[in-house]
Amino acid sequence: MSKVVLITGGSSGIxxxxxxxxxEKGFRVYGTSRNPERYKNSTFPILALDVKDVSTINATVKTIIEKAGRLDVLINNAGAGITGPIxxxxxxxxxxxxxxxxxxxxxVIKAVxxxxxxxxxxxxxxxxSIAGYMGLPYRGVYSASKGALELITEAFRMELKGFNIQMTNVAPGDFATNIASGRYHAPLLDDSPYKKPYGDTLRLMNDHVDAGSNPNMMxxxxxxxxxTKNPKGHYKVGALMQKFSIVLKRVLPDKVYEKLLMKHYKL
Incomplete structure (x- = not known):
């Protein structure tokens, strides 16, 4: 029997x-979007779902179960970028x-x-996100939101083991997608003390996305x-140096790691 998969934010990118x-591998896939009518040519069905609207979540999960009779895999992929001085x-x-x-x-987890x-x-x-493993300058809110999801997954895993339900995190690095166009960017203010460092960092972040890996890797x-029979709690996918940055954070003193990040972002 083909496994039934729900992917939030399945209309673009990763x-x-x-x-x-x-x-292509034979799974029965359902994707979601806030505007599914835009994706009528998708190779798999795109259903209406807004992760900020519980009623749409419950309705879509119910629809999938009615159509397929089960739900084997949830991929919580929908997300939003945000940049700016905190x-x-x-x-x-x-x-x-x-x-x-x-x-x-x-x-969405509660619904399934x-x-x-x-x-x-x-x-x-x-x-x-790999950004969820560290507080990145001018991406602090994004780092915090993804880091929070990483941590709560660790707790969820232990709570769900008794039901034979598994949970894991996959943290991507920079991939060549349209995520930069959908980010909220705090405006570059002429009178802001952050104008130059934020502007320089913003350009660097966008360059990283443009030069990112192929999302097929994800x-x-x-x-x-x-x-995998028993998935680990955490996976990292992306360029070697991006994954290695997590290792460096574990082994280097805080001040040394902070200096490396500031040098990378030219701060």
Whole structure:
């Protein structure tokens, strides 16, 4: 029997690559978007879902179960980028980012757990970020929201083991997608004390995305995790140096690591 997969944010970028790859491998895939009518030519169905709207989450999960009779894999991929000096980032945008990157995935998890518990099986993959392992300058809110999802997954894993439901994180580095165009960017203010360092860092971040890896690398990683009997709690996917940066954070003194980051961002 083909496994049934739900991918939030499956209409573009990493989510789309994962959905197309799994569809080719014979999985029954459902993706989601806030505007599914834009993606009628998708190779797998795109259903309406906004991770900030619990009613749409519950309705879509119910639809999938009615159509497929089960739900084997949830891939929490929907997310939003945000950049800016923390001091100048509006509280409303900080809260909005956490609603999308942290509370949204939790609400989707809550919606699928009753079905997975009834099946006595299931796998939940949370797409986080290598940025979630460290506080990056002018990406602090994003780092915090993804880091929070990494940590809560560790707790969730232990709570769900008794139901034969597995959960893991996959942290991508920079991939060549359209994520930069969808980010919230705090405006570059002429009178801001952060104008030059923030502007320079913003250009560097966008260059990293443009030169990022092929998102098919993430698709293959997710496929391998689904086919792993007992997935680990954390996976990192991306360029070697990006993954190595996490190792350096573990082994280097805080001040040394901070200096490396500041040198990288030319601060």
């Amino acid at each position: 989510g789309k690559s994962i959905g197309e790859f799994l569809t 001091e100048e980032t509006p509280d409303s945008e900080i809260k909005n980012n956490f609603e999308t990157n942290f509370f949204g995935p939790i609400n 757990l009753p079905q997975m518990r009834e099946q006595q099986s299931g796998l939940i993959i949370n797409v986080t 698709a293959e990683a997710v496929y391998n995790i689904i086919n």
